[in-house]
Amino acid sequence: MPSTPDSATSPAAAGSAPSAPVIEFRDVEKSYGSNVVLHELNFSVAKGDRVTLIGPSGSGKTTILRLVMTLEEATDGYIFIDGEPLTHEERGGKRVARSKKDQKRIRQRIGMVFQQFNLFPNMSVLENIIEAPVHVLGQSKAEATARAKELLEKVGLADKAEQHPTSLSGGQQQRVAIARALALDPEILLLDEVTSALDPEIVGEVLGILRNIAETTNITMLIVTHEMQFARDVSNRVLMFDGGKIVEEAPPAVMFSDPKHQRTKDFLHAVLGGEEGTIGTH
Numbered sequence: 001m002p003s004t005p006d007s008a009t010s011p012a013a014a015g016s017a018p019s020a021p022v023i024e025f026r027d028v029e030k031s032y033g034s035n036v037v038l039h040e041l042n043f044s045v046a047k048g049d050r051v052t053l054i055g056p057s058g059s060g061k062t063t064i065l066r067l068v069m070t071l072e073e074a075t076d077g078y079i080f081i082d083g084e085p086l087t088h089e090e091r092g093g094k095r096v097a098r099s100k101k102d103q104k105r106i107r108q109r110i111g112m113v114f115q116q117f118n119l120f121p122n123m124s125v126l127e128n129i130i131e132a133p134v135h136v137l138g139q140s141k142a143e144a145t146a147r148a149k150e151l152l153e154k155v156g157l158a159d160k161a162e163q164h165p166t167s168l169s170g171g172q173q174q175r176v177a178i179a180r181a182l183a184l185d186p187e188i189l190l191l192d193e194v195t196s197a198l199d200p201e202i203v204g205e206v207l208g209i210l211r212n213i214a215e216t217t218n219i220t221m222l223i224v225t226h227e228m229q230f231a232r233d234v235s236n237r238v239l240m241f242d243g244g245k246i247v248e249e250a251p252p253a254v255m256f257s258d259p260k261h262q263r264t265k266d267f268l269h270a271v272l273g274g275e276e277g278t279i280g281t282h
């Protein structure tokens with residue numbers, strides 16, 4: 001198995017400018033004991049793509065994000081970020097782990113927002129946002145603070161910088177978490193069910209901010225969500241998973257109005273209550 005993206009099929013081989021996919025999964029397998037949760041998974045994500053992963057509970061969507069974030073390691077296969085192996089590479093015919101230093105360097109290009117916010121409760125909002133820029137990227141406190149203030153403005157929380165996360169609503173905490181992920185100026189943003197822990201009436205405020213980020217930046221996004229309208233609005237590709245495999249891929253307008261695979265039809269019917277034809281029409 002080659003350790004770099006296949007030159008025979010790359011744009012470079014076809015004579016155009018060389019550009020590796022931003023994310024590539026090649027024959028990735030993930031097991032927990034005897035439970036195989038991802039089966040020889042192959043897909044790639046181009047720069048600026050917004051890819052939504054949908055599928056029933058347990059189909060492996062979150063595991064994919066956790067693999068990209070290096071919170072989990074694949075059992076087999078290779079993940080490439082900008083053409084560079086993330087956690088493992090092939091050397092001398094063997095699958096070899098990369099150094100923690102290399103993994104950390106690559107991971108700095110990736111931001112993730114979790115369902116449960118994961119903010120530091122003992123730090124102020126501002127301290128939460130500048131922590132990684134200062135300690136991971138080595139920015140000065142002044143530089144990181146200036147950027148954090150811009151981001152707080154962007155997520156509508158400029159007046160909350162000195163408060164602690166516990167004094168904020170769930171929606172506000174998630175907006176802080178989004179600002180924190182953006183503070184690293186990530187090339188890739190991973191969104192894992194970011195509205196699932198929120199009361200229905202504040203889901204819209206968080207999705208509105210993410211829509212704005214999608215419209216005003218070129219950040220590559222990998223999104224796990226049950227908010228099909230959000231997927232319709234933001235993404236250009238939808239991948240339907242079942243049992244750790246991709247069963248169907250399509251642009252959202254096609255996936256939500258004319259799914260081909262029976263599993264996709266059943267899933268969308270269950271999620272949308274038979275209203276799949278109306279997604280994107282309002």
Ligand SMILES: Nc1ncnc2c1ncn2[C@@H]1O[C@H](COP(=O)(O)OP(=O)(O)OP(=O)(O)O)[C@@H](O)[C@H]1O
Nearest residue numbers: 032035037055056057058059060061062063064224
């Ligand atoms: N740390 C773990 N240890 C053991 N099994 C795990 C672990 N994490 C995930 N799994 C299993 O991996 C499978 C895929 O889980 P994953 O969370 O990726 O699914 P999902 O599609 O994101 O589901 P949901 O929509 O419910 O979040 C499930 O069967 C789950 O039980």
